[in-house]
Amino acid sequence: MFSQRHLLDIESLSREDIVTVLDLAERFREISERPIKKVPTLRGKTVVNLFMEPSTRTRSSFEVAEKRMSADSLNFSASGSATKKGETLLDTVRNLQAMAPDFIVIRHAYAGAPHFIARHVDAAVINAGDGAHAHPTQALLDCATIREHKGPLDGLEIAIVGDIAHSRVARSDIFAFTKLGANVRLSGPRTMIPRHVEALGVRVEPTVEAALEGADVVMTLRIQAERQGGLCLFPSTREYARTFGINHQRLALAKPDAIVMHPGPINRGVEMTPEVADSERSVILSQVTHGVAVRMAVLFLLAGSPPVE
């Protein structure tokens, strides 16, 4: 069963909710392999994709998912929208609401924007990334990818390496992985590890080597320069690559069948070497495939929600 009306973050999901999405996504993957890659399930439903922050991967993944479910979608982006002309988010949303959409998929630079919108519309709101807060569909697709390659997450050792503090992916991943019973270790420059992050049930390792030791999964994250507010949190990308970049020597510390993941966009030679990114250990493209299926599953589950009273 799925208990949610919106998908705003991973914290509000139960373990059962997450497993429901993953099971369904497993079925939905097959739809993308058919001669006619479309089911009529969401015929007549309207989705607004409101992307107030640049995105290629996530937006196109949502669009493909919407099309494969036969929903009608329309796209708003920050550059082309009235926001540039001074409209507030609430006014934008009220105008969208007047068009009676069934779903609003929103990406916004400010944390909490999707939650704010959810309070003002009848549509089901899906958070496609809000500031440094949450990116729930990314976490769900990461879980789906891990489950395909490694089986259930219970007891798996997962290392998350990079800019934890500014990464909404890291935050959502941590909640999802720990809810599914995995052990999570973090590594990155001290300036990019939030204080008291251990309270989330994760371990902070002193070195990237310690984090990789015996890991089943290595999740690498991009340096979120745009969210660091101009602060100088590390000396240079070259030094970062030397100290934290994943190369074959470091990867050898992980389990022999460990997989390497990245939410994209990847900076080759920084978060990982091109050799690692292109090796058979890398499941980065498999993440993209799972992304479409997971988003189809989320749309399906939220479509059945009862309307607000």
Next chain:
Amino acid sequence: MALTEIRELMDGAAIARVLRRMAHEIIEREQGTDDLVLVGIYSGGVYLAGRLAKHIGEIEGREPPRGAVDITLYRDDLFEGLPRPVIGKTELPFRLAHKKVVLVDDVCFTGRTVRAALDALNDYGRPHRVRLAVLVDRGLRELPIQPDYVGLRVETDVDQSVKVRLVEKGEQDRVVLFRKEPDARGEG
């Protein structure tokens, strides 16, 4: 949903006899097993397709390939308050083009399930033709759909329910007619 048993329509032996007869009918009408495939509708139909394929194999010496379709995503009442469904795995491990498809379901009632299954098949290819085999035809159609191979025809009312219990589902082989409570809704 509360169900009160009215009577047993078939026991295990009757089901076995009926399926053997249907297997013979299918071979006769489809003229052997060339290009023949059986596609079961989740979940009862999948098990029955398996049993029919086995019988056909015993008679003809060659078992026809089998597939399965889940029609959840093609339902016309998907978001009308039914409990959120679990989706079975659609598996059609062959190309549908030029195949003689026999769709298999346990009970034929309103015809809406079959309509949805035909839509689903259409997304996988264009078969030569599709025929329909059901263990029980309980009447009360809401669409112009009729089965070609029928195990048992039985007159029923809308407030009744026909359940096909199968060993494959962890039950004893039986077909039972029930009366539904007035407030309950469900499918046959």
